[in-house]
Amino acid sequence: MARKGYHHGDLRRALVEAALELAHEGGMEQVSVREAARRAGVSPAAPFRHFPDRAALLTAVAEEAMRRFRAEIDRALRRAPDEPLERLEAIGAAYLRWALRNPTHFEIISARRFIRFQSSALLRRDNEEIQAEMRRLLGEARRRGELRALDARTAEIAGRALVYGLARMHLDGHFPSWGVARGAEHRTMLEVLRLFTSGLAKSRYTHTCST
Amino acid sequence: MARKGYHHGDLRRALVEAALELAHEGGMEQVSVREAARRAGVSPAAPFRHFPDRAALLTAVAEEAMRRFRAEIDRALRRAPDEPLERLEAIGAAYLRWALRNPTHFEIISARRFIRFQSSALLRRDNEEIQAEMRRLLGEARRRGELRALDARTAEIAGRALVYGLARMHLDGHFPSWGVARGAEHRTMLEVLRLFTSGLAKSRYTHTCST
DNA sequence: ACCTGAACACCGTTCAAGT
DNA sequence: ACCTGAACACCGTTCAAGT
Numbered sequence: 001m002a003r004k005g006y007h008h009g010d011l012r013r014a015l016v017e018a019a020l021e022l023a024h025e026g027g028m029e030q031v032s033v034r035e036a037a038r039r040a041g042v043s044p045a046a047p048f049r050h051f052p053d054r055a056a057l058l059t060a061v062a063e064e065a066m067r068r069f070r071a072e073i074d075r076a077l078r079r080a081p082d083e084p085l086e087r088l089e090a091i092g093a094a095y096l097r098w099a100l101r102n103p104t105h106f107e108i109i110s111a112r113r114f115i116r117f118q119s120s121a122l123l124r125r126d127n128e129e130i131q132a133e134m135r136r137l138l139g140e141a142r143r144r145g146e147l148r149a150l151d152a153r154t155a156e157i158a159g160r161a162l163v164y165g166l167a168r169m170h171l172d173g174h175f176p177s178w179g180v181a182r183g184a185e186h187r188t189m190l191e192v193l194r195l196f197t198s199g200l201a202k203s204r205y206t207h208t209c210s211t
Numbered sequence: 212m213a214r215k216g217y218h219h220g221d222l223r224r225a226l227v228e229a230a231l232e233l234a235h236e237g238g239m240e241q242v243s244v245r246e247a248a249r250r251a252g253v254s255p256a257a258p259f260r261h262f263p264d265r266a267a268l269l270t271a272v273a274e275e276a277m278r279r280f281r282a283e284i285d286r287a288l289r290r291a292p293d294e295p296l297e298r299l300e301a302i303g304a305a306y307l308r309w310a311l312r313n314p315t316h317f318e319i320i321s322a323r324r325f326i327r328f329q330s331s332a333l334l335r336r337d338n339e340e341i342q343a344e345m346r347r348l349l350g351e352a353r354r355r356g357e358l359r360a361l362d363a364r365t366a367e368i369a370g371r372a373l374v375y376g377l378a379r380m381h382l383d384g385h386f387p388s389w390g391v392a393r394g395a396e397h398r399t400m401l402e403v404l405r406l407f408t409s410g411l412a413k414s415r416y417t418h419t420c421s422t
Numbered sequence: 423a424c425c426t427g428a429a430c431a432c433c434g435t436t437c438a439a440g441t
Numbered sequence: 442a443c444c445t446g447a448a449c450a451c452c453g454t455t456c457a458a459g460t
Contacts, residue, residue, distance in 0.1 A: 157389060
């Protein structure tokens with residue numbers, strides 16, 4: 001890992017990786033610049049040659065998490081059929097699955113008070129591209145006459161709020177007090193997602209599930 | 212404020228109030244035991260006679276915030292008409308209005324990693340009572356034949372996820388990047404809420420809103 | 423160019439000692 | 442019974458000095 005004498009080689013990357021690890025172990029507030037430095041084997045001051053402050057390190061961590069998140073969404077879209085509403089549901093399902101498996105990485109992307117979202121071109125771009133894809137799919141569904149009469153912009157935000165709310169409820173530990181058993185989170189999320197998309201669709205399958 | 216000699220009188224309450232203030236000023240992570248002590252005019256060690264640790268102080272803050280939140284919900288329900296679906300929407304609207312006006316207090320209640328939710332009888336009780344009310348109203352709506360055929364438990368969680376997601380999107384600063392202008396948050400939230408409840412209801416008003 | 427060491431102003435928390 | 446003062450092990454950040 002270390003390179004020449006004591007120039008580190010790639011301290012920047014080592015710090016981001018240590019921070020990802022720390023976040024994974026104990027959540028965002030456990031990520032400290034000093035501990036990341038310690039794990040990278042450098043002095044407490046070294047990170048400040050690479051990042052102006054803690055928020056900048058966390059933003060770099062968010063960029064790495066966002067890359068992985070994007071990759072997951074894209075993979076799901078490649079597998080999904082050509083039907084716009086099914087593709088939308090596939091995005092939602094991939095989003096939820098990722099949030100469930102990587103709660104802290106999900107939080108790093110979402111909780112913008114730790115990072116400087118606006119100052120990262122990567123974060124802004126990936127976010128916009130995901131939005132644009134959703135908007136395109138909704139438009140396509142409408143053109144095919146599959147949608148109830150509703151405002152597309154409102155539907156878009158509703159969909160995002162629903163999915164974000166589900167992921168956040170998990171992250172913030174709300175499910176136990178809402179009667180969702182440990183292990184049943186994923187199934188519950190998918191049922192909720194389906195209830196929502198079936199509500200957008202022109203009354204087709206009226207979807208009843210027992211219990 | 213201070214009482215006899217230097218026994219404070221009611222240091223516990225003074226600390227909770229100082230902490231509420233700090234949270235209001237700069238968010239949860241800005242709440243420090245030391246600063247609360249400073250504002251209450253006592254030494255850094257004094258708070259630890261009243262709270263075993265920082266999490267206990269924050270839990271007390273959460274309890275105070277929850278009391279205010281409950282009061283707001285109850286007020287909205289007293290004003291709402293006798294129609295179950297309208298009462299549900301009134302709960303949602305009150306929830307969103309409160310979250311919008313008191314973002315940090317909302318976060319204190321929601322982000323359970325700062326507090327010890329399960330060890331507070333008040334928090335558990337208030338949470339359960341709000342859930343129970345929602346469940347009652349959904350059941351009533353179904354009995355009156357106003358609901359589409361859907362699983363009540365799934366619908367309940369969907370409603371909560373939607374509303375929580377909206378509040379969280381605001382709190383986490385997502386609205387700007389989703390094209391919701393500053394000042395338009397409340398209106399947007401209510402439109403989304405309405406889209407959702409109209410999707411639960413047996414296809415009555417098909418609700419189109421321009422732009 | 424990149425890193426160290428020491429320093430500063432902050433934390434949460436403990437504990438002996440004061441009133 | 443309730444609070445203070447001093448201490449300990451932590452932070453983020455700065456800056457002169459080292460290689």
